[in-house]
Amino acid sequence: MEPSGNILAIDIGGSHIKGTILNSGGEQQTEYKKFLTPPHVNATGVIDIIQQLVKDMPGFEKVSVGFPGYVRNGIVYTAPNLFTSNWKEVPLGQLISNTLQKPVRLVNDADQLGLGVVSGKGLELAVTLGTGFGSAVIFNGQLLPHLEIAHHPLSKGRDYDVYIGAKALEEEGKKKWNQRMSKVLNVLKTVFNYDRLYIGGGSVGKLDIPLEPNIHIFSNLDGIKGGARLWAMEEGYYITTNHPAGVILPQ
Numbered sequence: 001m002e003p004s005g006n007i008l009a010i011d012i013g014g015s016h017i018k019g020t021i022l023n024s025g026g027e028q029q030t031e032y033k034k035f036l037t038p039p040h041v042n043a044t045g046v047i048d049i050i051q052q053l054v055k056d057m058p059g060f061e062k063v064s065v066g067f068p069g070y071v072r073n074g075i076v077y078t079a080p081n082l083f084t085s086n087w088k089e090v091p092l093g094q095l096i097s098n099t100l101q102k103p104v105r106l107v108n109d110a111d112q113l114g115l116g117v118v119s120g121k122g123l124e125l126a127v128t129l130g131t132g133f134g135s136a137v138i139f140n141g142q143l144l145p146h147l148e149i150a151h152h153p154l155s156k157g158r159d160y161d162v163y164i165g166a167k168a169l170e171e172e173g174k175k176k177w178n179q180r181m182s183k184v185l186n187v188l189k190t191v192f193n194y195d196r197l198y199i200g201g202g203s204v205g206k207l208d209i210p211l212e213p214n215i216h217i218f219s220n221l222d223g224i225k226g227g228a229r230l231w232a233m234e235e236g237y238y239i240t241t242n243h244p245a246g247v248i249l250p251q
Contacts, residue, residue, distance in 0.1 A: 006060040008102070009227025010053070011109060011220070012046060012067045013037060014081035014131035015202075019053040021060055026116065026225030030057060042086035047099050054100065063102050064227035066109030067092065068134065070148050074106045078148070080161060081131045105230050108146050110134030115143065116226030117198045117218045125194040126218075128201035129181075133160035137192070142233065160184065169203055178209050185215070 005024030010017070018034040035049045069079035074093025078084055093106035114126030114136030121140065128134035133150040136143065150160045162168065164184055169177045188197065189212075199207065200218040207217070 006058065007228055007231060008054065008057070008060040008063045008100070009112075009224060010050060010063065010065045010096075011112070012065065012082075013109065014068060017046065017049045017053070019050070019057075020224065021058050022224065022228045024228060024231075026228035028221075028224055033057075037082070040083040040086065042083075043090050043092055043095055046092070047095060050096060051099065061102065062231060063096060063100060063104040064112060064230045065093065065096060065104060065106040066112035066226070067106060068109045068132070070146065071106055071108050072146070074104070076106075080151070107143070107230060108134065108136065111136040111143055111146055112226040112230060113200060113218075113220065113223030114138055114198065114226065115229040116223035117200070117216075119196065122195035123192065124196045124198065125188060125192050126198040126200070126223075127188070129164065129199065129203040129207070130166060130201040132165045134201065141229075154184070154187070155180075166203060169206060174206050174208070177206065181207060182209050185209075185211075 006029065007022045007024070008019060009022050010019045015037055016034045017037055018032050020032045021029040023029055033053050035052060038045050067076055067079070068081055069084070069087060070077045074091060076087045076090045076092045079087035093104045096106070097104040110126060110128045113128060115138065117126060118124040118138050118141065124138045126136045126138065135147065135149040137147065138144065152159060154160055154163050164177065164180050168180070172180070188194070195214065197215045198218050199215065200220065200223060204217055
């Protein structure tokens, strides 16, 4: 018999696809397994990797998935850092559900991480600094409709992904990147008037500017509880896919 309430938490990223098992309280039951994200990956490639991830894992009853793009009702509409032409109205949540024969909740990856780190009190903003710029807006512990803040023009027609993404860090260097981050943090403070801001992602270790007391650094491990908290939210807010026949995996 499968352990009661166990959740498979998957994080799909531009560089890696990772997975682990959580209990219903968000505590990690297994070490992360991860595989490289293939170039120009499509839904078929992601499904193949997920099938490799679950091999030899303990039993689970449901699945949480974070995806780096715009997601609504389990459908992927954009994937700026995953060869986006492969990801136009792809019902990835249902495809994963069909494959694993488990109910699935699929959200933006920053949304899932954000749920794991916020206090649940007031207006909170979680952002990730990696290949691109991820964001989640959460009010009293509930996700607000996802906004692709990353693609709002910020400077000279450049959006956040271009202005402070991993490529900008590599090309401009740490000092100039931090200057840009200082500007970004001022913009976020002015626009959102958040109670707390949480910053994570692969590039967060390069951040060396002074941070206000209500700004907190987090790691992906800190955000892991988001996979469980996603299932603690009201059923009506996120459609739970549950492997009915009818969705065919694209070739």
